[in-house]
Amino acid sequence: MRPDALALFQAQRPRLLRLAYRMLGSHGEAEDIVQEAWLRWSRSDSEAVIEPAAWLTRVVSRLCLDQMKSARARRETYPGTWLPEPLIEEEDDALRPDNLTLSLMMALERLSPLERAAFLLHDVFGRPLDEVADTIGRNPAATRQLAARAREHVRIDRPRYAVPRDAGDEIARAFFDACSSGDAAKLGAMLAEGASLRSDGGGKVLSYPNVIEGAPNLVRLFLGLARKFGEHNEFLGATVIDGLPGFVSRVNGTLQTTALEIEDSRITAIFVTRNPDKLDGVVKH
Known part of the structure; x- marks a missing residue:
């Protein structure tokens, strides 16, 4: 393991937690996913990784995609209405920059796991399309279509007015x-x-x-x-x-x-x- 492996991971951790939470809607599950990503990072040949941020994003995203399959099954039997775990935000909260609201989180629930991943990675977290395609295991053209479909689904749910x-x-x-x-x-x-x-x-x-x-x-x-x-x-x-x-x-x-x-x-x-x-x-x- 490279000498700066822990420092590199810690620098990415807030962003990885934010991504996992937006994928899953659960703080606890997001923490578990990021912890598993750390274990994989610590066991990897990290010195050979040219772009740690992209490597970690790919690992977290794929773990989330696997988790989302079982999460969807659980929500089908969830008693009553399901809402994401509330994220209490402070003025300087590191989770604020992605600019997603709870209503948009609910809109994301209507997407397939691949659509949700493509939209979040490309539109929200700004990852290059080729990297997103590699992460979700689809070619760039298919990934572009997934993101476009997701964008159309959530378009009407984007807040039109920011409230001070x-x-x-x-x-x-x-x-x-x-x-x-x-x-x-x-x-x-x-x-x-x-x-x-x-x-x-x-x-x-x-x-x-x-x-x-x-x-x-x-x-x-x-x-x-x-x-x-x-x-x-x-x-x-x-x-x-x-x-x-x-x-x-x-x-x-x-x-x-x-x-x-x-x-x-x-x-x-x-x-x-x-x-x-x-x-x-x-x-x-």
Whole structure:
């Protein structure tokens, strides 16, 4: 092993973790993949590797592709709605540069594993097409088609408006307050007509198994929750969750994250993660 092998790997580790998380939607699985990549790197003839970054990217991507096959099978039997593990982002978070939001992560779920890999590696992480083709085991022409199909699938889900951090925090807090107090007028004003809610409890805590759509339905839902739990809501802080404004709270003692997709100052989508298995990273923050 080359003398600088550890330093080279450590320099790539944040990017590899970011790639694995975007491929799999799971922090724990991403950590396992990157650890396996380190083991393979440490056992390899690293001195013969001309481009360590490309070598490590290829290893992580291929490990993720194998993992995605079993992950898809597990999600077919997942109780209720599946959401990626929430990524709590700080201002200087190294995971921010790829500019993916939670809503885009959900769009990626509709892609095949190869389409997802081609799109992430080429469009998001900027790897050359020939390198991507070699990584996923397809020729460049086929890889270009995979990336193009993926790009078309996710195009409509790209956020059209960036919400400044201060404005996002303000909207997140106002939304929490309106939900807790059961302020129907304020909720109605904040929600876009076609707003939707997805809630992931993993079958372990109370959540809604199906997507709830439409502002009137959501207002009725939040009013009912306010009557039942309004006095037992605790706001733990506004933050950025997978690129979207949001907040962390406890509802009747249960920790949850709420991410908000916002367009023209109105909430168009709400993503609530309550599955305790997905909130270990949130507790650390």
